[in-house]
Amino acid sequence: MIVLIHKDSKPEQIKRLIEWLAQFNLQVHISEGKLQTILGLIGDTSKVDVDLVRSMEIVEDVKRIQEPYKNANRKFHAENTVVPVGNTVVGDGGLTLIAGPCSIESEEQVKEVAKAVKASGATMLRGGAFKPRTSPYAFQGMGADGLKLLLAAKAETGLPVVTEIMNVGQLPLFDDVDVIQVGARNMQNFDLLKELGRLRKPVLLKRGLSSTMEELLMSAEYIMAGGNENVILCERGIRTFETYTRNTLDISAVPLLKQLSHLPVIVDPSHATGLSKLVRPLSLAAVAAGVDGLMIEVHNNPACALCDGPQSLTPEAFDVVAKEVRLVHETLRNVRSGG
Amino acid sequence: MIVLIHKDSKPEQIKRLIEWLAQFNLQVHISEGKLQTILGLIGDTSKVDVDLVRSMEIVEDVKRIQEPYKNANRKFHAENTVVPVGNTVVGDGGLTLIAGPCSIESEEQVKEVAKAVKASGATMLRGGAFKPRTSPYAFQGMGADGLKLLLAAKAETGLPVVTEIMNVGQLPLFDDVDVIQVGARNMQNFDLLKELGRLRKPVLLKRGLSSTMEELLMSAEYIMAGGNENVILCERGIRTFETYTRNTLDISAVPLLKQLSHLPVIVDPSHATGLSKLVRPLSLAAVAAGVDGLMIEVHNNPACALCDGPQSLTPEAFDVVAKEVRLVHETLRNVRSGG
Amino acid sequence: MIVLIHKDSKPEQIKRLIEWLAQFNLQVHISEGKLQTILGLIGDTSKVDVDLVRSMEIVEDVKRIQEPYKNANRKFHAENTVVPVGNTVVGDGGLTLIAGPCSIESEEQVKEVAKAVKASGATMLRGGAFKPRTSPYAFQGMGADGLKLLLAAKAETGLPVVTEIMNVGQLPLFDDVDVIQVGARNMQNFDLLKELGRLRKPVLLKRGLSSTMEELLMSAEYIMAGGNENVILCERGIRTFETYTRNTLDISAVPLLKQLSHLPVIVDPSHATGLSKLVRPLSLAAVAAGVDGLMIEVHNNPACALCDGPQSLTPEAFDVVAKEVRLVHETLRNVRSGG
């Protein structure tokens, strides 16, 4: 950490600051120049409150060198974290395929989709029971009843399930859920993150619409600081000026998050753009970029002409995507292992 | 609402869609062209789920004409909403000045600041007890103890208080709080908004870092749909590519929100940029643009050289700002009333 | 095109507008409602000046349904455009690999890199002679001398060359250049685009840092409207709030531009993030997403420890990338052709 000192600061002020810094066990190097005095803090600075230091009267600016996260940092944990989920794992070099409907609508719907995606190679089932919706007049999900239908589909297919939590009060309903999803809008709901840190159940943490990668890792750090290391990061598109797509998939986040952190990284190509016709190319792109898994919306409701979600694939389309992404995944795996 | 129909759609599909739309009591006009058939839906479309319509097989796109919010919409409520807060009001054409420390740190601090800002003309006291922090290692606020100190300062000065809530579970602690603040990161915490809709206590709703004005108004709609009409909107900066300031104050939001909605609009110039040296010019700009109030961070801790927040004013600096903003406010009021 | 009429407009005003619209040979459908009258314009609206219509007194808003570009639009030109470049082509389903140094520095450098990338399978050579630099104090490129060195490398290797033009006055120097590159900062230098429209030489048009896909296609339209149909689109990252990468590669632009337009689409993974360690995964992602080619910076200067560009690959690293992207390209090609 680099601390730039205002040029008019008095020596005793600088001395007091250095004494205060002593509590963090850091080496402090001073560079005095005519225009600027600089303190270089060397050591583990992750617990120094940058905002507090920046707020000090004699400080002009603070620049971090080290990342402010530690548990999530690959520098302190070189091995990939492998998250066990039911009868499968995420992050071991294989390709996790999570699929299912956006919203759970009926027992028939969720079971049918579950069977179809399992047949196509999905290793986990997704489905929304509690839905965050921009409008109070839009369908808010089936709630606890929807959760029961999801668990029934789990029982029937053996697929572990992932579903979104909206608030801490819902936790008792999630006992049999395999992975708890934190949605993009809750990525900085710190009270919820702290509570999930007390569990040992895997958490799928979605990146917020306008959150930097560092903020995503800091939110993972909230969960891990509580002792829960089973965190799966999920890139699902960020908000930009482009209006053609609902969000902009930040594909660079895949290799970067893998480099910065040891946690598994998955991509949600369905929400990233809101356009089902882009799910196939973006799924392939994510796998080629090195993702540990994909979470894809699949819908099947032939009885209802109204319900083909604009971002959902049919089971048939999912089957094609699943084949192609596995092929690309294996091709790259083979060439890299010299196979 | 305009619904664009895929050119290959069959007449019976279009007929079925029109029948389905009948439930919303809308007039439906059909324009058939060679390249495109268009449905124009005329009437109150705020309860039509756009995502659902867009997801229909025969629909190419949907374009809203009317705003999707109703309770917050000035079209259906021409008069300004005036929110009563303790012994004062927000939104009656006067200028509300909310001031106080970012975080509550001690009884002495909060009382001293409260007295100082009251003397300078503040009409409400702010202070954070529960602090949302990006890092789990940063100071998270004094919590319930901080809230008590804030209420003690209220008792001593008579100033109504505004403070941030982080989750529904904290509500019992907020009985004597005059205005409940929803922070930018919780603007789309829909479960919290629904709960606040059940109260009749004023809610100060901050715009999310990457939320559009329409999304802000939809979040206000969540609260109002529950019956609580005492909502104060707050612009506090949005996230852009500019890195010099922490956020970019969207000053256009002030006149636009006033035109789109009847709710009072305030600006938080302290968080908007994170730079105390910009608080004065941005406060003046906000008042000139027609804001109903300002929320400004003021800090006073002469005993501690470490604590002059980078975005906080001293009481003396606040005094200057308060004088100048009142002067501009009165000048414009006089010239417009022909005074 | 949908035109929303102000509700207070008089019938004769609407009549006059409809008469004015007659010049464009459009069908006009009127939907009159209590709250809103709507005109639906059906036909080729690409030559209607939306800003002008929006500016009319009786018009509340205009919403485009059809795209405002025609020559670049796949709807009017279903077949892929294949751009001939020297002894090769871009856009025929193959994978174009353009490689070379960011800046041309010396004859030895450019020839050595050219030979290396050719050996690795590159089909075109890139190299900057005129460099757009943010600072007037930074190296601005070798200029005309650099161009000569690039052409010497072309003569020696037989690789066609692509290099950036900065202004119309430089055109005479570009006679032997195979593809003229328009940089991101010049994407809306309309006078330059018009001039390039008079040529028949291929133009590689880079997307501006904050340009939408539609704006990119409108800039292509400028060139094509002049009669030059040899336009290659290039996605090279857009500006967002994320600070870890210099820009954010908009990978969705690849399949979307291919769907919206018949022009070839390539990706520049080097400039997209400014980080050489991301070039491999992003190149793979782009190919998996369906790109027609890649443009990659390769640098080789073992004599100088100072010059390994932060976004450049060594020839050895490029060789690995070239192998892997070709493998993924062929794998997907085979599976789709049933091979």
Add this chain to the structure above:
Amino acid sequence: MIVLIHKDSKPEQIKRLIEWLAQFNLQVHISEGKLQTILGLIGDTSKVDVDLVRSMEIVEDVKRIQEPYKNANRKFHAENTVVPVGNTVVGDGGLTLIAGPCSIESEEQVKEVAKAVKASGATMLRGGAFKPRTSPYAFQGMGADGLKLLLAAKAETGLPVVTEIMNVGQLPLFDDVDVIQVGARNMQNFDLLKELGRLRKPVLLKRGLSSTMEELLMSAEYIMAGGNENVILCERGIRTFETYTRNTLDISAVPLLKQLSHLPVIVDPSHATGLSKLVRPLSLAAVAAGVDGLMIEVHNNPACALCDGPQSLTPEAFDVVAKEVRLVHETLRNVRSGG
């Protein structure tokens, strides 16, 4: 400037880097730590090419402390620059009002508007002859003929004129133009900036849609490095995710640019949002924030019902804005001078 050295670098590599840095006459301070070695460069670093340093093999990252611009920097030029323009000046503490039509359409139009805005207190006339348009099919301006009409209006009213240049070739036509405007899309047209640096005529430099304040100041530096110090900076809205307004006026840029630079700063509230109904509040906000001037579109064409530009004021509306902004300007001037 802070240079972070890779931890595996060899002492002789670091030594060679320090020798190379010697050419810039900087003091170099070394801080060696277990995890990180840091070089602090103290002195005038504006001529160090950061990208080049960052590209060096042993460098992990470079962080600037000093601004990369010098001529435009207030640190090296404390006094406000006052730009003389015809019979008036910009930047002396007064309020410059530039008004006129977006596009020049006829002699009658431009003269009528010129007289009207002069009567309302405008001190400069604006009008576009060469228009940058996103679509090749939209009206591109009257060109040289339009320029003549503008100069005729100057002759008649005595108002100095400002108009936009699109390329270097047009310069001979600008002899009698008082201020040459560089549009947002040309802010990084470096060849054009260099050419304008050779003149001594004032240049009004608009901030690019996605340019940071630092980039704007670097573009000013291009002009000033050539010897032309008569640069006026113009904030005109940046591109963000918000879709309600065409752009987002970055009001913080006003006080910040005034602090960072000694150059005059004006605001264009018309282009900032594209909505005429916001011109009044944003003009007032800009003046309250400390701007040196405003550039406002005014249109007058009673004969043509089609032409009321969506972002233009009528002369009557401009008259009201001019009165109110002068009032706010004087009020703040008086209170600050103790008047």
